[in-house]
Amino acid sequence: MQHSYILKRLGLMALTILCATFLTFVMLRLTPGDPADLILKKVFVGSEEYVGSQDERSVMEERYGLNQPLFVQYGRWLGQAATLDFGHSYTSGQRVSQELGLRVWPTLSLAFSAMAVSLAVTLLLGALYNLAPFRGVKTAINLSIVGSIAIPNFYLALLLVLMFSLRLDLLPVSGYGTLAHYILPVATLACTYFGYTTTILNDSATQVRSQEYILTARSKGLAPAPLFSRHMLRNSLVPVVPYAALQLGYMLGGVVVVETVFSWPGVGKYLVDSLQSKDMPVIQACIAFIALAFSGANLLADLVLWLMDPRVRFTRS
Known part of the structure; x- marks a missing residue:
């Protein structure tokens, strides 16, 4: 570059x-x-x-x-x-700056954890979608994708609290500091975003499947599982990884609702509290952090795409 x-x-x-x-x-x-x-x-x-x-x-x-x-x-x-x-x-x-610094790590840890879970679910569903011999599996995956994209994160957060905290009494409603406190906020964010990356992965895999080298490997008798893992997955991930980097910016800037629902001591909750009290210096600092996070994620997405796809390097050079 x-x-x-x-x-x-x-x-x-x-x-x-x-x-x-x-x-x-x-x-x-x-x-x-x-x-x-x-x-x-x-x-x-x-x-x-x-x-x-x-x-x-x-x-x-x-x-x-x-x-x-x-x-x-x-x-x-x-x-x-x-x-x-x-x-x-x-x-x-x-x-x-001191108060904001105390809240940056909870927000970063929440966003990165949710991103890791979201990508893991994406890889699992992508593999099942491309390898499962039954049409019902693909239908179930498509329904989960639609649910992920359509259900708002605040509604999903309230459903998870109602089910796992109030009804089953398995997980804490709010707080921070233990692994149990991470489960519901991370699940909410991950479920909200995995639908987009899974859709991109499946569409990309469909295009890669029609490439000549894939058809050649299939004609030589290579089984579907090694064909997908060795030849299809890497090229199918080319549009997914930059989007995931961009998605991280959305998570860092969009955790306001999730942090508020779960009383998570992050930047989003700090921003909401400052808006209610009209604390202007805090509002300015939080907006600056969110803008920096989102812009940095955009730059990271470009750099990752440049590293993964030689065609981008050739075009931009």
Whole structure:
């Protein structure tokens, strides 16, 4: 891959993050409620019912630079964010970077675990779909794919909680720290996403099956199982792996609902709590993290595709 292409992708990644954070910054300033009044209530007084005077609000605006033009405020925030300084939370008074850092690992561990389970299910269903001699097996796999794509993750999460936590009392409803706490959130995310990758794998395998080298191997009497594992699977995975890398970005950015349902102490739950309390520095930091994760996943998908498919390297060179 040419260096110019990598630089171009990095530039687009930076532009995406800038646009996401700037739009968030503008929308937060346009929402009802004076930021100076929020700071006064949450940070200095600690009471939502306190009504500050105009002089007190003016002091807050001067102290936090809220009386400056919007672009100046964003530029100052961006410069601080480049050094991982996102300010202090209005609610807790703690540094946002410290609180966010404590929540990054729970989100990453949840997303990567769900991705691993989703890919394992994809490989299993893909092998069964291409090797099973019975039509009923393919029908069952297609139904599971439709269910995976059609059922919303919040609805599936509630069903799993109702069945395994409230009815059977086998798994905890919420919390973090043990393997048992991972099972329901990971299952929810994995079940939501495996349908897409399985569909891509099966479609790719259908195209690979018609290639001449596959027909030649089959004419020589090679059994279906070694034919699939030795010759078909590798080439069938070429479109799956980049999409899985892209899907990881969706997971990192889309765990908000799952983390909220299971009270998972991750970035998504942190974002929801900050939206409810209008904690602007926390909202900005969480959006920046999600934009970085999604843009990084896009870049990773491109790099993986370039490594796996020589045709892409030839085309882009």
